[in-house]
Amino acid sequence: MTKTLRRYKLHILRVIFTASVLVSPALFAEGLPEKIEDAPAQASENEAWTGIDVSVVGKYAAKYGRPPRDPYINTDQGDLLLFVFTAAGVIGGFIIGFNARKIFYEKNQ
Amino acid sequence: MHITEGILPARWVLTWFAVSMPFVGIGIYHVKQRKRQMPAYLPLVGMLGAAVFVFSCFPIPVIALNGMATSHPCGTGMSAVLLGPFVSVLVAAIALLIQALFLAHGGLTTLGGNIFSMGILGSFSGYFAFKIAQRCRLRLFWCGFLAGMVSDLFTYLGTSIELGLLVIGKGGSFPKAVAEIFGVFMMTSQGVLCVVEGVVVGFVLVFVYKRRPGILLQLGVIKDDKNPAQV
Numbered sequence: 001m002t003k004t005l006r007r008y009k010l011h012i013l014r015v016i017f018t019a020s021v022l023v024s025p026a027l028f029a030e031g032l033p034e035k036i037e038d039a040p041a042q043a044s045e046n047e048a049w050t051g052i053d054v055s056v057v058g059k060y061a062a063k064y065g066r067p068p069r070d071p072y073i074n075t076d077q078g079d080l081l082l083f084v085f086t087a088a089g090v091i092g093g094f095i096i097g098f099n100a101r102k103i104f105y106e107k108n109q
Numbered sequence: 110m111h112i113t114e115g116i117l118p119a120r121w122v123l124t125w126f127a128v129s130m131p132f133v134g135i136g137i138y139h140v141k142q143r144k145r146q147m148p149a150y151l152p153l154v155g156m157l158g159a160a161v162f163v164f165s166c167f168p169i170p171v172i173a174l175n176g177m178a179t180s181h182p183c184g185t186g187m188s189a190v191l192l193g194p195f196v197s198v199l200v201a202a203i204a205l206l207i208q209a210l211f212l213a214h215g216g217l218t219t220l221g222g223n224i225f226s227m228g229i230l231g232s233f234s235g236y237f238a239f240k241i242a243q244r245c246r247l248r249l250f251w252c253g254f255l256a257g258m259v260s261d262l263f264t265y266l267g268t269s270i271e272l273g274l275l276v277i278g279k280g281g282s283f284p285k286a287v288a289e290i291f292g293v294f295m296m297t298s299q300g301v302l303c304v305v306e307g308v309v310v311g312f313v314l315v316f317v318y319k320r321r322p323g324i325l326l327q328l329g330v331i332k333d334d335k336n337p338a339q340v
Binding site: 048049050051052053054055056057058060061064065066067068069070071072073074075076081084085088089091092093095096099100102103104 | 117168210214217297
């Protein structure tokens with residue numbers, strides 16, 4: 001009985017974890033609607049849901065004469081960033097889950 | 110805290126790389142040493158590496174004094190307590206490199222600076238906060254809480270210092286710039302998020318203690334796995 005209960009709990013935890021990993025990239029993608037090169041002129045820390053990497057770091061860098069520019073490999077184009085974040089979240093989640101199972105749940109450890 | 114491509118001038122790019130690389134090298138050496146002593150060490154490094162990667166690009170919406178913003182925790186406090194500060198720097202460096210290469214997050218020229226703030230300052234401050242809390246005989250949860258919170262604060266202090274250094278030679282005041290940027294970080298989101306990160310690290314340590322206390326014992330995080338009072 002206890003074992004079945006524990007198995008159900010684990011199953012629920014796994015579903016919650018997978019859902020949170022899958023939802024997180026979507027949240028981030030919505031947080032970066034503008035191109036980074038335009039950010040310093042437009043963004044401020046008062047804008048809703050802007051990432052502070054853009055609103056604070058970008059703003060002060062521009063103020064001190066070093067505005068940010070596009071990365072060398074620019075994945076911030078259309079839905080590409082969403083795809084990359086989703087893939088990274090899924091792979092990261094898989095690695096965490098796989099190793100957590102190995103370390104904390106397998107009996108021969 | 111990710112400093113984007115193009116923000117740091119060449120002299121600071123080189124300086125931060127020169128400061129960070131020895132820590133990464135020592136981290137690699139520590140991993141090689143520890144994996145021989147403890148079979149579960151590599152899976153643990155893999156798990157915490159992935160956790161630091163996910164944590165540090167996981168934007169959490171926060172409503173704080175300066176309005177609504179998203180920001181991310183760092184995870185280096187947790188990895189520093191469990192893996193040691195040098196290995197935590199290595200783990201942070203790998204996470205930041207992948208983010209700079211594929212996620213348009215941070216930058217390749219600013220990688221040294223980002224490793225300094227999140228990897229070095231975050232890991233060592235979290236590690237020492239944990240050790241000091243243990244010496245004060247706080248319970249494991251609160252030791253983890255302080256490690257997570259302090260590492261988050263120091264990471265953002267590091268970023269503030271790196272940005273504040275840009276005013277040197279332009280007639281600005283360095284301490285004033287650092288205080289201003291750090292204050293904005295705290296008011297915008299990090300004042301709330303550092304507490305959240307502390308709670309997460311505290312719960313993770315308690316979970317590991319309850320599930321596999323032997324791991325904490327082998328890693329040297331706790332001295333006695335038969336003493337429930339420390340949880």
